[in-house]
Structures are given as C-alpha cells and as structure tokens.
Amino acid sequence: MTYVYDFTESHRLENPTLLLGNKGANLAGMASLGLPVPPGFILTTQACQEYEKNQKLSDTLKSEVLAHLEKLGKQLGRSFNQAENPLLVSVRSGASVSMPGMMETLLNVGLTPDTLPGFSDFLGQSQAALDCYRRFLQMYGHIVLGLSSEIFQNQLQSKLEQTKTSHEKDLSEEHLKSLILVYENLIQTSLGLPLSTNPYDHLWGSIEAVFKSWNSPRAKTYRQLQGISDTLGTAITIQAMVFGNLDKKSASGVAFTRNPSTGEKELFGEYLVKAQGEDVVAGTHTPDSLNDGPKSLATLMPDTYQHLQKIGGLLEKHYKDMQDLEFTIEKGHLWMLQTRTGKRSAKASVRIAVEMVEEKLLTPAEALLKINPDDLERLLLPCLDSNVSASAFVEGFAGAPGAATGSIVFTAEDAVNAQAEGKAVILVRPETNADDVHGIWAAAGVLTQRGGTTSHAAVVARGMGKPCIVGASALEILSETTLRVGSVLLQEGNIITLDGNTGKAYEGDLPKAQPHLGSEINTALKWADQYRHLGVRANAETRQDVLKALELGAEGIGLCRTEHMFFDPKSLRAFQQMILSKTPKERRSAIEALLPLQKESFKDLFEVLDAKPVTIRFLDPPLHEFLPTSESDLAELARTLDIPLAELKQRHKSLQELNPMLGHRGCRLAATIPALYEMQARAIFYAAADVQKKGIKVNLELMVPLIVTSQEMSYIKTLIDTAHTDIEKETGMTLPYTYGCMIETPRAALRSDDIAQTADFFSFGTNDLTQLVYGLSRDDFAPFWPHYAEKELFPKNPFMHLDEQGVGDLIHKAVKKGRTTSPTLKIGICGEHGGDPTSIHFFHKAGLDYVSCSPYRVLSARLAAAQAALMASK
Amino acid sequence: MTYVYDFTESHRLENPTLLLGNKGANLAGMASLGLPVPPGFILTTQACQEYEKNQKLSDTLKSEVLAHLEKLGKQLGRSFNQAENPLLVSVRSGASVSMPGMMETLLNVGLTPDTLPGFSDFLGQSQAALDCYRRFLQMYGHIVLGLSSEIFQNQLQSKLEQTKTSHEKDLSEEHLKSLILVYENLIQTSLGLPLSTNPYDHLWGSIEAVFKSWNSPRAKTYRQLQGISDTLGTAITIQAMVFGNLDKKSASGVAFTRNPSTGEKELFGEYLVKAQGEDVVAGTHTPDSLNDGPKSLATLMPDTYQHLQKIGGLLEKHYKDMQDLEFTIEKGHLWMLQTRTGKRSAKASVRIAVEMVEEKLLTPAEALLKINPDDLERLLLPCLDSNVSASAFVEGFAGAPGAATGSIVFTAEDAVNAQAEGKAVILVRPETNADDVHGIWAAAGVLTQRGGTTSHAAVVARGMGKPCIVGASALEILSETTLRVGSVLLQEGNIITLDGNTGKAYEGDLPKAQPHLGSEINTALKWADQYRHLGVRANAETRQDVLKALELGAEGIGLCRTEHMFFDPKSLRAFQQMILSKTPKERRSAIEALLPLQKESFKDLFEVLDAKPVTIRFLDPPLHEFLPTSESDLAELARTLDIPLAELKQRHKSLQELNPMLGHRGCRLAATIPALYEMQARAIFYAAADVQKKGIKVNLELMVPLIVTSQEMSYIKTLIDTAHTDIEKETGMTLPYTYGCMIETPRAALRSDDIAQTADFFSFGTNDLTQLVYGLSRDDFAPFWPHYAEKELFPKNPFMHLDEQGVGDLIHKAVKKGRTTSPTLKIGICGEHGGDPTSIHFFHKAGLDYVSCSPYRVLSARLAAAQAALMASK
Secondary structure (H helix, E strand, O other), X not given: OOOEEEHHHHHHOOOHHHXXXXXXXXXXXXXXXXXXXXXXXXXXXXXXXXXXXXXXXXXXXXXXXXXXXXXXXXXXXXXXXXXXXXXXXXXXXXXXXXXXXXXXXXXXXXXXXXXXXXXHHHHOOHHHHHHHHHHHXXXXXXXOOOOOHHHHHHHHHHHHHHOOOOOHHHOOHHHHHHHHHHHHXXXXXXXXXXXXXXXXXXXXXXXXXXXXXXXXHHHHHXXXXXXXXXXXXXXXXXXXXXXXXXXXXXXXXXXXXXXXXXXXXXXXXXXXXXXXXXXXXXXXXXXXXXXXXXXXXXXXXXXXXXXXHHHHHHHHHHHOOOEEEEEEEEOOEEEEEEEEEXXXXXHHHHHHHXXXXXXXXXXXHHHHHHOOHHHHHHHOOOEEOOOOXXXXXXXXXXXXXXXXXXXXXOOHHHHHHHHHOOOOEEEEEOOOOHHHHHHHHHOOEEEEOOOOOOOHHHHHHHHHOOOEEEOOOXXXXXXXXXXXXXXXXXXXXXXXXXXXXOXXXXXXXXXXXXXXXXXXXXXXXXXXXXXXOOEEEEEOOOXXXXXXXXXXXXXXXXXXXXXXXXXXXXXXXXXXXXXXXXXXXXXXXXXXXXXXXHHHHHHHHHHHHOOOEEEEEOOOOOHHHHOOOOHHHHHHHHHHHOOXXXXXXXXXXXXXXXXXXXXXXXXXXXXXXXHHHHHHHHXXXXXXXXXXXXXXXXXXXXXXXXXXXXXXXXXXXXXXXXXXXXXXHHXXXXXXXXXXXXXXXXXXXXXHHHHOOOOOEXXXXXXXXXXXXXXXXXXOOOOOXXXXXXXXXXXXXXXXXXXXXXXXXXXXXXXXXXXXXXXXOEEEEOOHHHHOHHHHHHHHXXXXXXXXXXXXXXXXXXXXXXXXXHHHOO | OOOEEEHHHHHHOOOHHHHHHHXXXXXXXXXXXXXXXXXXXXXXXXXXXHHHHHOOOOHHHHHHHHHHHHHHHHHHOOEOOOOOOEOOEEEEEEEOOOOOOOXXXXXXXXXXXXXXXXXXXXXXXXXXXXXXXXXXXXXXXXXXOOOOHHHHHHHHHHHHHHOOOOOHHHOOHHHHHHHHHHHHHHHHHHHOXXXXXXXXXXXXXXXXXXXXXXXXXXXXXXXXXXXXXXXXXXXXXXXXXXXXXXXXXXXXXXXXXXXXXXXXOOOEXXXXXXXXXXXXXXXXXXXXXXXXXXXXXXXXXXXXXXHHHHHHHHHHHHHOOOEEEEEEEEOOEEEEEEEEEOOOOHHHHHHHHHHHHHOOOOOHHHHHHHOOHHHHHHHOOOEEOOOOOOOOOEEOEEEXXXXXXXXXEOOHHHHHHHHHOOOXXXXXXXXXXXXXXXXXXXXXXXXXXXXXXXOHHHHHHHHHOOOEEEOOOOEEEOOOOEEEEOOEEEEOOOEEEEEOOOOEEEEOOOOEEOOOOOHHHHHHHHHHHHHOOXXXXXXXXXXXXXXXXXXXXXXXXXEEEHHHHHXXXXXXXXHHHHHHOOOHHHHHHHHHHHHHHHXXXXXXXXXXXXXXXXXXXXXXXXXXXXXXXXXHHHHHHXXXXXXXXXXXXXXXXXXXXXXXXXXXXXXXXXXXXXXXXXXXXXXXXXXXXXXXXXXOXXXXXXXXXXXXXXXXXXHHHHHHHHHHHHHHHHHOOOOOEEEEEEEOOHHHHHOHHHHOOOOOEEEEOHHHHHHHHHOOOOOOXXXXXXXXXXXXXXOOOOOOOOOHHHHHHHHHXXXXXXXXXXXXXXXXXXXXXXXXXHHHHHHHHOOOOEEEEOHHHHHHHHHHHHHHHHHHOO
C-alpha cells in the first residue's frame, strides 16, 4: 500500500478525494493539468487511519515522506535542512469532507536557527525572516507541543507595550530576536529540554499533530453533528512554501473566472503587490482590481495576467464550472494555490450555466444541474440592496422571500383601507388566519409574532409573492396601535422594511434592488421542460395569480382553493349568513345567494385557463374561520345581519373547537351541510357550460379534501353526479369532469386501494399529511423547533422538506396501492412541498405525475423536476 | 335439484339455514328432534332465486309443493280444498339472515267460501271463522293483489261506526258477512272479475307474493344498509295452522327455559287459555304465569306443563343455550311454534353459562363464549332501577356507565368543597380538561355539554368508575349557577340523577339497583384466565385505583399517567411555579420542589403493586393544562405566586396553542425542559430504591409519550440513564428497569424498526393514533358524528372500536417491523380500546402481549381476551 502521493500522481487513483482529501485532490488535479502549483505531496487518509491504530508514524510512512521530500527539493533546487536556500514547507490537514477550521495546519516547517540566515537571504528581508521564525515557534509550541497559545500571545503583547509598538509587523529585528529568545525559553521550560534544531523532528511532530487533530474534541463534535464518519481520517498536504511578499514582482491575489454578481465572462478579483495571501483577505490593506485601473495586474504585469486568464479557462474546462482561484506571484512566477467552485449570485448562476452551454463547455443537462432551484425563486422578488447596512429591530423566520416597505397596520381591515388610499402597509399580527387573507392581499408584507415557515401567514404570503416574516417572538403587540421589541416602541403608521429572505425587519425605508429576469432563464427552463417527467402546476384561484402562474410556465392549476373565493366582502357576508342561519330554509337561501358569486369566479378562471386542467377543491376550512373574532367586528356583523349580538356570540362560541385542525372541516362539512358542496358543484358546472358555449374548453378535476374513507368518496360523488346530470340536461351541454381527492390523512393513504375505486386522481396534501404523521401542528411548532433543531431530534424540518422516511413511506404505499386498484390513476401533490426542490426529487422517484406549488415557485419547480429526472437517469 | 323440503328432511342438508332460512331451519330442527311442531315444508331460497330469474313459478316447484301439501294433509287427516275439516296453512317468508318485518307472511290460506263452513264447524265458532275469512281477504287483497290496505281499513272503520261497535272482534256474524261482501266487491272491482274460489290459486298467489317481497324497495334498502347480498333470496315456510282459541283445553304462550332476569333454572313465561299467539303479546288480555298461582299452566294442565318443561330441556341440550319458546295448545295437544336463543340480563348471562357447565351442557370454553364481556362491566356499576319510569330533561352520549344522584355544581372547586362537606354532587361543565380532574374525582357523576364518548370527561370518568354523560348539546350553561335545557331551568344545588348507561339525565333522585357480583363471575373468569394469551393490566396511578384494579384481576399497571400525580393542590402549585418561572434557576428550584412529592407518590404505588410490573409514562399534557382558565382563578394564582396578574395573563396567553393536541406536549417537553423528565426519572429511581430496601421488588417500565423519531428515544434514554447511574451509585442499590415508548403517532408506527433499536417495549396509544390516522379530534367529533353515523361514512365509531382497516393496518405493520428489529420486544396497548371487547379480538390477532384498560373494564377484558383466543383457535 502506498501512503504518500505526489500531486502529479493523483490520476492513478480512482477516488482521489477519499484518499487525498478535498484540498489535496484539488491541488493534485491542478498539477495533473500541468498548471504551476508549488510542488508537494500528500499523505493519504489511510496513513491517518494507520496512525490512529498504532499511535505512531510507521517507518514505511516516514521513508516514503523522506523520498518525496528529497524529490521535491530537487524540483526546486532547494533542500530541507540546508543552510543555503533552504526548503520550507507547509503541513496542511484536509479531509475528504469539508470540516472548515476544525483541524490544524503548520506553515514554514524547515525554518530553524540554522536555516534562518539562508531564508533571510532568499527573502532579502531579515526582519520578515525573523517574524516568520517567531510565528513558526508560536505555532509549533501551541499545536505540536500543546502549550497554550495565550502564553505566547501574552509575551508578544508585553513586548509590544514595552517597545511602544502598535503592530507586531513593525517590531524591529532587535525586538524580534529577544522575543524569539523568550519563546525558546518558554518551550524549554515546558519540555524540560531545548527545542530540537533538527527540522526533521519538526516535520514528524507537525505530521503527528495534524493527524491527532482529526480526533480533537471539537472535530469529533463537529463530525457527530454533521453525521460524518469518525473512521475517515484526514489527509496531509506537504507543499513547498512560496512567497508573494519578496519584491515588486511578487504578489498575492484571489480571482473568479467570471463575475460572481453578473455572471459576465471576465476575470474578476483583487490582488496586492508584495504581500502574502492572508493580507489580501485580512482587510488591513486595500487590494487592487485585477483588470481595472492603472494599478491593476493587467496593467502592471500583463503577461502574468494573461497567464492567469488562460489558467482560469483551463480550470473551467476541466471542472466544468466557474472557479474561485487563489494565487501567489513569487518574483514574477505565477503559482496557483487553490481552485474551487465559485459562489455566485442567483442571476450569475443562470447566466453562467447558459453561456457555458453556448461555449460548449457544458451540455444543457449539465448546465441545468449547476443551477440552484431556490435561486430562481429569489430572482423573481425584490430584495434589499446589498450595499446598504442597517441593523434590524427584530428577527424572525424567513416566511416568504422578497423585501417590502410600508407603514405599520395591525388589522386586515386597516390594511384594506390603506390600500384603497394607495398606501403601502405592513400588516403586523400575532398570527394570521383565513379571516386575514384580504389583509395580506392588501398589504405589501406581513410580520407575525407567532408561527413557523409553513404557518398560515407564510404559506399565504408565499402564494401571493409577498415578503413575510413569521415567529418574531421578541415582538409584543401592546395594543391595537402599538408594538414593542425590547426598548423599541413602534406605532401604527411608522414605516418599517421587511427582508423576507433573512427574516429581519428594519425601521424606516431601506433601498431595494429590483428583479430583472434575463433571457437566459427562459433558455434554461426550456431545456428543463424537455428533461422533466413531472408536470408542474400552480396553486392559485384568482385571475391575477393564475395569469402569473401561466406566465411562469404552469401547465394548469393543481389546487384551486374555493374558500378563497369567499373572501371578497360580498361573498363573505353571504357565507356568514349561511353559517348563522337558524332554519334549513334560511340556510338554503343563503347558499343559493352564493351560487351566482361562485359561478362568476369559476367562469373567470376557466376563461383564463383556456382548456388547461384545473383541480378545484371543495370547501375545506372550518366554518368558524369565516367569522370575525374581535369584539368590534362581531358587533358590526350582528348589526349587518340583524342578529342579536348575544346570539351571534353564542353561535360563534359553539363553533369553537379544541383542535380545529382535526375538527369539523373538509368533506366533513358535506356530511352536515350537503347543500354546500352541491352548490359548489352546480356553480362549477354552470360556469363550465357558459364558458364552453363560447368555444373555450374546460378541463375539470373536482377534488374533495380530508377524505378518510371510501364511503365519504361515494357519498360526495352522488351529490356531485346529481348536480351534473341536472345541469347537463338543463344546459344541453356535455360537461366532462374527473373526480378525485386529497390524500392528506394517514388513513386515506393506508386505504388508497379502496379510495381509488371511486377516484380518477389523487393529490397528496403533504402539509396536513405531515402534521398528522408527526402529530405536530405547523402553527404551534415554532416555539420548540429551535430546541429540536439544536438537538437534531428530527432528521430535518418536515414542513420545509418532505420527510422521506415517514411521510414518504406512506406516500410510496399509497401510490402503490392506489395504482393497483386503478393503473391509470393520476397522482399529484399540492402541499407546500410541491415547490421544494429536495422534495421534488422525492416526488419524481415516487412516480407522481405532477407537482403543484405557489405561482412564484413554478420556475424553480420546473428546474428541480428536470434535475430530478436527470439525476435519476444517471 | 330439490326445491321443497319437509321439516323432517333438514338433516340431509349441510347448511340448512342458507337454504331454508332462519325460521324454517329452526322449525325443521325442532321437528328433527321429534318435537311436536305443526307439520309443514319449506320452499328453498334457491326456489326464490329461480323465481327471480324466470318471474314465474316453475312446474317442477309447483308439483313438489302439491306433493308435500298432500302428504301434510294425510298426516293431519285434513285436506286442502275439502269442505269438511279443511286444511289451512300459513305461508311465511324467512331469509337466512334476519330481516325483521321486511317481507310478507299470509295466514289461513285455504279458507274459501267453500271451506268456510267446515272450518266453522272445526272451530265451533262461526263468528270467529267469519272473522278469519275477513282477515284473509284483507291480507290477500293487499299483499297478493296489491290493493292499498287503507281501502279495506276504511270499510272496516265505517262498518264499526255504522254498527256502533267498538272493536272488530265484537262485530256480529251479520255485520261480518256484509263486510265480507264489501271486501269481495272491492277485489272484483279492482281485478275486473271475482276472486277465484280455488284455494290453489290463493296458494300460488301467496307464494309469488312472498318471493316478490324479497325485492320490495324497503327490503332492498334494508339489505343495502346492512350489507346483505341481494342474491340470497328468501325461503318460504308452509305450515299447517293450529288454533289455541278452540276451547278450554286450548291456549297459547311464551316461555323461557330459565329466568332471564336471575338466570335461575325454571320455566319462566306466560300463557292465555283460549287464545291465539298474538293475544298473549298484544297486551289486550292479562296472561297468566306458567307455574305460579291457581290459574297457572302447571296447575290447570300439569301434563302439558311437564311436556313443555321436557321439551325446553331437550332444546337447551340441542342448542346449548337458554331458549325463548312460543307454543300453542290445540284441544290439549301441545304444538311448538318457535324456539330461539333467549335474551337475558347481564347477571343471568353469567349464572346460566356457569350452571350449564355444572350441568355438563357446556364445556367451560363454550360457556365463556356465551357471555357478553360488556355485561361484566355493567355488573360492577349501580344502575337505575328498571321499575321506575321518569322522563329525562336532557340526553347526551353515554360517556361512562353507572348511575348517580347529586346536587349540581358548576366548577371542580365547588365539587371538592361539597365532597369535603360530605355532599354528593354532579359536576356540570361545558367540557373538562386536566384541571377538572380533582373535581371529577370529588363528584358522584359528570355531565358535559360538549365532547364524545372518548372525550376527556368520558375517559377520566370511566377510569374512575363514575357515571358520565357527555355531549348533551341541548344543555346551555347560562352562568356560574344556572343551566337551561329548553324551558327547564336548573340552579346550583338542584338534585339530578344521571344514567350513564343510556346517556339520560333526570331531575330529582331516582332509585337505583345496587350491583351484586355472584360467585359465578369468579368461576367464569378463572376459566377465562386459563384460555387467554393476552395479559390484562390496568391504567391507574392512585393507590385506590390500583387496589381496585388488582382486586379485579389486573396483572400490573399498563399506564401510570404521572401528570395525574400533579393534581393535588400542593403539587399543582409547585408545577405552576415551574411553568411560570422566569429564570433557569427559578425553574430548576421549582422542579426540585416537585421531586419529593413525585417520589412519595411512586413509593405508594410500588408498595401496593408488590413486584407486579408498572409502566410509568413521563409527563404528557401541554403545560397550559396546568394553569387555570377563569379570570378569578388566574387572579388567585397571581396572588399566591406573587406575580403581577398582567404578566401571568401574558404568559398564559403565550402558552395557548391553535391545536394543542398537535402541540408542545409529550416528549417534546423533554426537548425544551429536560430537567422535568430528569426529575421524574430521579423520583422513580429514588422511590424504587426506598421500596426495595424494604424487601419489596419493583418491576419498572419507563415509557415516553408522543415519540416521532428514534433520535427522540435516544436523547431521552441518555437523560434517564444519567439519573439511573447517579442514583444506583448514591443508594448502592441495583435498580433494574426497561425502557419503551407509546406508539401513538403514525410516524412512530411507520418507523417502529428504528425505534425498536432503543426500546424494550412498545405500548400503542390507540386514542391518539386514531385521532391522527383519521385527522379527527375525539373532543370535536361529537357535533358531526350523528351525521356520520346516519350516513354510515365511517365503518364504525373509531374511538369506540378499533378501526382495523386503517389504524389496525398501521398496528400490524408496526408490530412486524418492531419485532424484526427486536424479536423479544414486548408490545401492549393502553388506549381506550384496550377495554373494548371487539378491539381486544383484534389485539389478540395482531400478536400483542397485553392490553391495559380502566380498572372497571378489567373483568370484561379478561373475558374478551379468552374469547379471542378461543375463537382464533377454532
């Protein structure tokens, strides 16, 4: 077994990352491409595992290291432990999975009292050479010998004070020499003998220390939290030191191969002449642009700039992605120190992927896999201008992305009134319910005290594309006009700005960057549509939302929530009359009054959809959600409907439930008030008849919520069929429709074979299904979720990403049993997970036909569906 | 194929009931035993199916009927269509499944103008013979010819008015003759020709009419509702008419072979001399006892009485059960008309079963299958004296059985105070929660406005053996001292009586019958214990309940709800302090204050249990259940704990949840306040150590509620293990325990393989599991359950009887997966279904180890478990 590999030998390995670690494999990769990498070699993770076992470095390993070290010296014309032109190396940890900052690294190994003069000559600056040695002692004393770093730091500090020097870089040679003496004494006192001056001892000590750092408590804890195996071990990269701080032809810098903000194809980055890498990023000096201005690298060292550009192109071709580079120029010689995939903005991400296809760097399929679907959602929304810095007055969960500014209102009514006056408002509520929907619609953004990222406020706001912050628990609503967060008091009318991307809220009006969708996004999504198997529909019911959804590429409506059609004031009043009616006759007439209103809503929808399928869900929420809750609103309702207030309150109270989620809602409403679903069916069929008469096709899918048994399905089918037969006869039209249900209770999933006997389609309601499988209300989850997240008691937040093990298992079973009964059963999903990319991968694998999500998530769903298909076929 | 069977031929058939119908098979059975049954024969259900197909009676069938009819006449020395001593028959429907009153029957077929004089001679009463003929015409006209029964009824009515006769029996021969003429004319007008005087025509008509009645709309609807197949068809029994109204040596009567109230072995029944069967049950005459008094059958016709007694014995031996007999004595000759299993009281049921074993009529196993487990539960409770009649002022659901009387109180506190004064009270609440438990304990019974049979009030009351009525929705609580039901106003202090067996509540104090458990019940349950495989434990935590459970035969405690230990005033105050504490230190000290209280409760329990296993569930309910809700209670709490009221209210509000069932409860409390479960674990181990020091073994099973993931299980195991190690070290005792969890979320059931890795046992919490599988809150179910029951949208009430198809499917899966991981996994159930006999059958089949139920259901559970084992081994 080989324990040590040269950078140039990595092509011999099947899985270089596993053996050489991430960083090592990357350097080896560059070296294999013939790029100028400071030469070096890598001790494999297996060497670490061996060390673990034996608790010492084996002779085999040592002899391999020595052989490579000699070869390395020869390559550079330097030699380890040689007084003149000595070879110095770095000894770096690097595991195959990223564990940033968890393990150790030593620099300038090889620097000893004996090699110091030669190094000083090489640098041409003896003060800098002394500082390097001082740092080496400090690093070695702490990392290898286990002394506390504080004792070194304290000595340094007193030296600075004693010499009235403000920065350690400015210590004179004299002072450095005396500090080095102090350090050497510290080490001797601790060891009981002087520090070896043999750099080979330093090398073995460094290697052992790095291997040991794999099992440091913080590294172990990190791995436990991240679920990384303890047996992997770390590799060690030993690499010749290079120096960007030698002369005017020396420099260090960082570069992106394309502009990470815009995606433009140009070298983008900064560098500093006569500096080491850490100086560029430390912020103590102001670096210069690579290609802009008189001090740019392009101007001062045009050949090196072109060389760097060429290397960038080679690396992009090799890694098939935009790269983030680190380099050092040592006396005019360019050395590449690192390359990795570059982070980029959402906008740049799409542009780079598409342009790389045009440049033949990528196939369309490859390009699609490079784009993060979440980025597409973000692209649609305004966001806070990243150049502005301000501090938030409160922070909650990022409920719905985007940014908005407005004056505070505390009730949905005030939001509606303000909108009517043309004012932008932010609706602040303890939490929201169906009664607030018109207020959310009227507001520019929503801020709630309670609730999680899938609470009512977040779901509704996301659906409407409004920024929303939920669960800002530090916020107290003191009255109907005042809120407080700590010492901050804000009144109705005060201006605030929400950042729905971060969950932070600010006082005042902060500037925003407006979204601009480039043409690249359409190109990418056209490719996506060719690859994906899953259909993508939207959850929408208003004309405006449906238009938006179609514009963004939705193939139909997967969830039309008919209750949302009752929230305009006229329908709401009729609906409330229905709820509060005392006799069957009163109820019947209130329901009849709703019919024409529903019918008009449906007509509007069918016309816009123009033959595209629409899944219409019958009324779902419990009736009490349609009644107001505040004393004043109840009084007003009593006046309007001419009901004694006491009676209204009594009725209101009798509708209250202990657990409304598990109460009198969904198809249970049809069991108690069959006329309600009948009316909805009739409105749908009348509207379809009217629209078909205009020559527009209507593709109807009627869906029942909260099904538990096949008996419920049959019972409601009979109600619908009666209406259907009547209206076909009455209008003389053929009105085809399919019939199906939400699968959102565990029982429906478990008995999907029975239920499929009366169903043409299923649509998984994964919000409710998750709530029921977990016994967990998404609205009550926020206060204890942080504890769960911290202790990792759930695999992940099940309301954000579908729980494949539990909920997913049930979905698999339901799909299988349902299709056993009815092989042609169409199956979709219309919960919040329908817009979540990782969940979409699951739905693809589960064999679903389509996903349906908020209009604003349609773009990312199209992309994620394509990625799922591409990855499954890999 | 044979279409017609003599009564005596039924032994040739493998499944007589299927071919001959229930009633026919029964008569044939008696005839085969050689008992005196009026001779007859049966047209099979296949004959009906044939008729269905061809819509006419086949010649084969007709010739078989004629042959049997002739044989029948010969047996009796009479003949059909013969002027002298004519043979009359009944033509009765009778399917293989009971469809009471759904199909037709004709009597006195064979009576025509030609046979009427001969029949009149036979009867010796020409008026009675005329009346028989009039009835025949009316019956035939309606059933066979399809005339409305009203037109006959109207004619009869006007004849009665016209002749100023009060009852049809008293019409003179003259008037009857003229009425018969009117009837004949009605029929002739409708038919267009006179009614045939050939009785064979009547016979065929009657047979066709009975066959047709199988498909009458009401019969079809009935079958649809009962899930009976339409293809079965009805059999027809044709039997010679016998007459109990001929002379003093003629009579009709009914008899039970044993006393149906007490179970005593004696002929028990009534009879009437010179009467037909319908007269005995009609209530128009007062019948005499069979064996009591000077007019008894035993006195007047001792031979016949002895004959009847002997027949009863034969039938009991044959059917292996107590029989309910109908008989007629015609001129001193005893004819048996019917035998069937007799209904009996709970008490009689047990006595009869046990005595029949002593009499060698039954084996113990057979006897056990004759007892209804629900009867045993009822036997333990007082019930309303059945001799008293009163009308209820309100009716709800039967929440918990038994009867109780007391004065009305409206709060738990008032109940406690009244009990302290030695007063019996009935607690009336809108609904109850954990805060009311001490009030339920103090009250004699509970009446709630809301909730179903498994609501908090019902479950708690059932557990305590207190009668309870829930969901009395007509009840309005007007204030803290007044309730109203319609026009009835009741005040605090008014006396009411609850009947928890029927769900009815009465004003005033109604007399009760006290329970008396005979020795037979112990005999039966000892047999049961030998046959059952399932263990039976009880859900209990107070000393009193545990003693009761052990007395009734519980083998341990399957559910000790530790939260119930927090409801004494001292613990409650400490618990409230814990909830409201503002700093971790305050919280820690409040929790520490609870430790000694918990420890004492556990010591008490362990001593009583004396080595029997006890499954202790860690705290389950949400914290807000421990805070009061009324304004005045909150104010008092604020004073006691010295907290500003506004702050208390704010905290109280912040603990409110939209769906507390799905909220911050169960093991989620351990994620946020680990010290709480830690304290409980420590209290348990300290108590166990103390008790073990006294030489009493403790069999500990620690159980975690509301588990969703295996990570939760591991996390809490670590908390417990730390306490365990500490306390074993501190006390020097070995404190063995096993660790397990409730399986009450669908996810835990689906992932039981993972969870079993850290569990020694599972206990299904079928209440919550049902709620989650159905997405249905048992507390909010009551208002719409009647609609569900009426429309049969659920297979049955899933909170009463385990839903095998849905919840049961999940249980099967969980058992299988759990035992795959851990073959020795112990599995029980501690939901309400643990005491339900039909559910117990399921648990037996599912391979569970034990059921745990309320103490008062332990007896019936022991029996049901034995029945399940016996039926499964059949």
